[in-house]
Amino acid sequence: MPSRDRSQVYGLLLSLLLMGCAxxxxxxxxxxxxxxxxxxxxDFQLEDVIKSDVHMVAEMIQREVMTQLKLIxxxxxRHNPDSWRASDAQSMQQQLARLFEQEHRxxxxxxxxxxxxxxxxxxxxxxxxxxxxxxxxxGLGYMIMASYGxxxxxxxxxxxxxxxxSSTLDPQRLYNSARNIDVAAWKLFNQRQADGQPYLxxxxxxxxxVRDLFFVQSMAKMAAQQDLLAxxxxxxxxxRIKHIVHFVATAFLPY
Numbered sequence: 001m002p003s004r005d006r007s008q009v010y011g012l013l014l015s016l017l018l019m020g021c022a023x024x025x026x027x028x029x030x031x032x033x034x035x036x037x038x039x040x041x042x043d044f045q046l047e048d049v050i051k052s053d054v055h056m057v058a059e060m061i062q063r064e065v066m067t068q069l070k071l072i073x074x075x076x077x078r079h080n081p082d083s084w085r086a087s088d089a090q091s092m093q094q095q096l097a098r099l100f101e102q103e104h105r106x107x108x109x110x111x112x113x114x115x116x117x118x119x120x121x122x123x124x125x126x127x128x129x130x131x132x133x134x135x136x137x138x139g140l141g142y143m144i145m146a147s148y149g150x151x152x153x154x155x156x157x158x159x160x161x162x163x164x165x166s167s168t169l170d171p172q173r174l175y176n177s178a179r180n181i182d183v184a185a186w187k188l189f190n191q192r193q194a195d196g197q198p199y200l201x202x203x204x205x206x207x208x209x210v211r212d213l214f215f216v217q218s219m220a221k222m223a224a225q226q227d228l229l230a231x232x233x234x235x236x237x238x239x240r241i242k243h244i245v246h247f248v249a250t251a252f253l254p255y
Contacts, residue, residue, distance in 0.1 A: 057229070072219070079201045089131075108134070110131070115138075117143070119139030119142065121139075122135040143252070147255060148174075169233050174229050175241045175243070182223055183251075202215045203215065
């Protein structure tokens, strides 16, 4: 990798580390359990030998985004405790474990096998009687992971095999996922029931007129991280991203 590209990648790594440190100041008081794709330590592993710098950046961004999604989900449950009680779970933690600690490819029987955008639509469907937080997080998780080709680890035997990397990490899909996070955020903050109450309390707590900007900041951070990786992959692969101008209230982009 040319020294210029390498310095840019290292700069991105430093930015991500700083973003991660800042996120610690806005997380819930109870530390969330690390998701299964996040290593419990930072020890060097043999598979790192066959990873390029870009792939290591991709894995770091994916971990940051998915960890942020778990924190958002946990906070939504704390603001909307009736949501998990609408499921067969015995606790909020059981629902969190189903989402973030089990292998499922983001397809869940309790959502009628609805995935991606269809799962998010359930969260704001007045006819839906299930766990709205679960539907929102499950749908968003599916779309985010789809932008990585469903993979959690990226490596190959030949470090110059860029065709392998670009076929897995498509900058357009990463860009689309960032816009889909924006759409999901708009729905979370604006979709309301017939009586004017939000389907999911986020900006304002249920029993107090207190503004909570955690969700605004966290959703924006997730979108920015996906945008960042999209630009890295586009630049490295000399590919152009088609920037789609649309209102955030419109339909989700292909994922």
